[in-house]
Amino acid sequence: MRSFLLANLLSSVITLGAIAQGTATLTIDIANPVAKVSPTLYGIMTEEINYSYDGGLYAEMVSNRTFQTNRGLNLEHWTLIQNGNSRAGLTIDKTTGPSKSIPHSLRFTVTSADPQSETGFYNTGFWGMALQPSTEYHGSFYAKADSAAIGNISIRLVTDKTGTVVASTSVPSPGNSWERHEFVLKTGTIAPSAENHLEFLVQRTGSAWFSLISLFPPPPKARPR
Numbered sequence: 001m002r003s004f005l006l007a008n009l010l011s012s013v014i015t016l017g018a019i020a021q022g023t024a025t026l027t028i029d030i031a032n033p034v035a036k037v038s039p040t041l042y043g044i045m046t047e048e049i050n051y052s053y054d055g056g057l058y059a060e061m062v063s064n065r066t067f068q069t070n071r072g073l074n075l076e077h078w079t080l081i082q083n084g085n086s087r088a089g090l091t092i093d094k095t096t097g098p099s100k101s102i103p104h105s106l107r108f109t110v111t112s113a114d115p116q117s118e119t120g121f122y123n124t125g126f127w128g129m130a131l132q133p134s135t136e137y138h139g140s141f142y143a144k145a146d147s148a149a150i151g152n153i154s155i156r157l158v159t160d161k162t163g164t165v166v167a168s169t170s171v172p173s174p175g176n177s178w179e180r181h182e183f184v185l186k187t188g189t190i191a192p193s194a195e196n197h198l199e200f201l202v203q204r205t206g207s208a209w210f211s212l213i214s215l216f217p218p219p220p221k222a223r224p225r
Contacts, residue, residue, distance in 0.1 A: 055126030061137070061215040062198065063126050067092055067106050077124050078106070081201065084117030086110070098142040098178045098211050105142075105211040110150065113203055118154070120201035123213065128194035131157060131166065132217075137185045139198075139215040143174040143208055150174075150206030157185050160195040174208055185215075 046053075054060065063077040074092045082088060088110040097103040106121075113119045131137070139155065150173055157167040167185035174181070198215055202208075 051126060059216050059219070061125050061129050061217065062123050062213050064123075065213045066102055066211055067104065075106075079122055079124070081118070081120045081122060081199065083119060084114075085112060086114075086117040086119035087112040088119040090121055093209060096144075096209050102211055105209040107207060107209050109207045110202060110205045113205055115203045118201040118203050120154075120199055122158070122197045122199040124197050128160065129157065129196045129198060129215070130192070130194040130217075131187055131190065131196050132192050133187055133190045135187050135218060137167070137187075137215055137217055138182070139185065139213075140180060140182045141213040142178055142180050142211045144176060144178045145174040145208040146206055147176070148173045149204055150202055150208055151204040152202075153208075154199075154201040154203075155183050155185065156199045156201070157187065157196055158199055159193070160197060166190050166196065178209075180212075 048054070055063065064075075067074050067078070075090060078090065080088060080090050088108065091107045091109070092104055093107040094104045096107070097105050108121065110119055137157070143153075152170045152172055153174070154168065154170050156165050156169075158165050167187045169183050169185055171181050171183055200210070200213075
């Protein structure tokens with residue numbers, strides 16, 4: 001039995017060796033296609049691993065910009081701000097969104113606020129927000145409010161350790177329907193650092209909804225996004 005098995009093994013090795021040494025031929029008949037291939041199908045595959053795209057190659061600085069993370073933590077990377085005597089709350093509204101594709105949003109409800117006691121929320125970015133001196137950062141967001149009474153929205157880039165405002169601007173109060181708002185934040189003579197965050201603040205009471213919050217560093221070759 002042992003001799004029989006050894007003979008079969010040797011025969012298989014010889015056969016495989018002969019096949020490996022042979023010449024393979026691939027014939028393609030382009031005049032006779034046998035199946036249709038989608039014109040949008042390309043020969044490439046990539047996989048998002050450990051923030052290689054979001055937080056990596058893609059320059060977007062805001063993390064969880066539509067309030068829907070894979071971990072189910074809808075407010076991940078977002079934190080409520082209540083300065084002084086201000087009072088407010090953050091919730092996910094699953095019935096109100098900027099489009100059919102994004103039918104939910106962040107609802108920001110302010111019950112107490114004034115110029116000395118602002119309230120709002122901030123985003124920590126991907127391991128912070130890397131800022132350079134004398135640089136313009138372009139941002140945008142979609143929002144709507146229950147009324148114009150909530151007032152202007154102050155937007156700031158703030159250092160994590162000291163709370164120093166390194167760039168700030170203001171946008172008018174959102175209307176009662178979803179609209180896209182744009183803003184620019186320009187830093188001064190600061191030291192390069194990633195220990196920063198993005199803040200949205202108001203000084204009046206009311207409710208507003210937000211989604212698709214975005215912030216980008218200067219694009220290469222002046223190409224937006």
